[in-house]
Amino acid sequence: MDFEIRKVRKAQGPRKLRAEREEYFRLVAQGYGNKEASRLVGVNVRIGREWRNGRFSPGRLRPPARPERAARPAQVASRYLREDERIHIADRLREKASIRAIAAELGRNPSTVSREIARNRTEGTRSQWHYRPHAAQARADARRPRPKLGKIGANPELREAVQSWLELEWSPEQIAHTLRVRFPDRPEMQVSHETIYQALYVQGRGELRRELTRALRTGRTARKLHRRPDQRQSRFLAPMVMISDRPAEAGDRAVPGHWEGDLIIGKDQKSQIGTLVERSTRYVLLVHLPHDRTAETVRDSLAATMATLPTELKRSLTWDQGSEMSLHHQFSIAADLPVYFCDPHSPWQRGSNENTNGLLRQYFPKGTDLSVHSSGHLAAVAARLNSRPRKTLGWETPAERLTKLLALAS
Structure with a gap:
């Protein structure tokens, strides 16, 4: 600070203290409190308080307008607090108003007012700090320029x-x-x-x-952009019908005929088996896919498997959004069975099927070639699972529960 405190400290009147007053306001703009700024320029704290708060007797000079405030744009984005709002905050704090009351009067969130006070108040203990609106505005303006050093x-x-x-x-x-x-x-x-x-x-x-x-794990030199869920494009030409539109009777498992389906994959992603589980009875059907899992192959194999079922057991099929079901509309027409799709990354929406796939790994371990299993072997494995008592069925087997429900339906 290149300001020199005067040697003669007797009263000189407001006009003689112009240099002290200008230096006082410069210190206030930097965040100094009244007591410290008054001490540095060599005036009584009462004089500094009068300069700052504008309590002047008639004939005395008003504090000079600060150039940076005059140059500041009149309109600031509504997300930022304005200077008049900061003045209102300071006035209400002197009146011991609560932060929530101040926020309600300004139409702001209470956390906005709380953060503003914490960021821009003067330093000191709980009983010593003060909130000065003009100094707060100057601090906010100083923080706003971009870019910033991280x-x-x-x-x-x-x-x-x-x-x-x-x-x-x-x-x-x-x-x-x-x-x-x-x-x-x-x-x-x-x-x-x-x-x-x-x-x-x-x-x-x-x-x-x-x-x-x-x-880094990925080794990327730039961030990979991810599409928002509402911006994803469907991989299917025909529109999907989501699981939220599935009949309510499928959710409560009271009516048989609602199926969940998926594929289990073998070694090197080169072999596969289709799995179908009936939701009410946990009855399992395995689909033989020895060569590939293209949409055409899956469509034809699923349709052939569903053709072996009676009409009472063909009500719906729920699948994930895998590309193997891109011809789902053709399968629905051929099998006379509507297809519903789970939400992305939501395997729990096919809980029965996921659980069954885990049981099947006892017979088709991960990392093995699944194409070596014949259709007869798949039927034998499915029969073994369907004859196994299940706790969720009251220790009945899936085959017994299915037979009982079909008898009641007829």
Whole structure:
């Protein structure tokens, strides 16, 4: 500070203290409180309070308009607090109003007001801090310009620690957790894993060496964009009917004839078996697919399997969104059976089928060639499962429960 406190401290009147007043407001704009700013410019705290709060007697000069406030745009995006809102917050805080009451008067969220006070108040203990609206506005304006130097780029010690662990092929999540454990009392040495990813991926920041991206699990040098769920395009030409439109009777398992289906895959993704499970009875049918799982093959094999069932057992089929069912509309016409599709990444919506696939792995282990099994062997395995007592059926077998339900239906 190049301001020199005057040697003679006697009263000189407002016009003689113009230099002190201008220096006072410059210090206030930097965030100093009234007491400290008054001490630095050599005036009584009462004088500083009068300058700041505008309590002037007639004939006294008003505080000068600050150039940066005059140059500030009049309209600011509505997501940001305006200067008049900050003045309202300061006035209501002096009146001991609650944060929720202030937020309601401004039409803002209480957390917005709470964060504003915590960020822009003067430093001090709970009983000493003050909220000054003009200083708060200046602080907010100073933080707003972009781009900003990131936390990792601004702290050489933190940058060195993150880079050393990345060289050891640690993941950003592992690094972020280790920083919290190693430096529990140093917030400047703690970052989230997202901050580390941004320091690696965001162009132009230069906070971490670009070659460190090769140490990540994926080895990507740029972030992979993911489509939002509402922007996904269907892989099928014919529109899918989702599981939410499936009849309610399928959900409560009271009526037989609603099936769940899927494929189990063999070694090197080169062999497959189709599985069908009836929801009410857990009755299993296995579909022989020895050569491939193209949409045409799956359509014809499923239709042939469903043709062996009576009409009472053909009400619906629920499948996942695998490409093998891209000709589902043709299968529905051939088998006279509507097909419903699960939501993406929701295998629990075919819970009976998923459970049965796990049971089938006892006979068709993972990593084995499934094309060696004949259709006769598949029928024998299905018969064995259908004759096994099930706890969920009150220790009846699926075959017994199916026979009982068909008898009641007829």
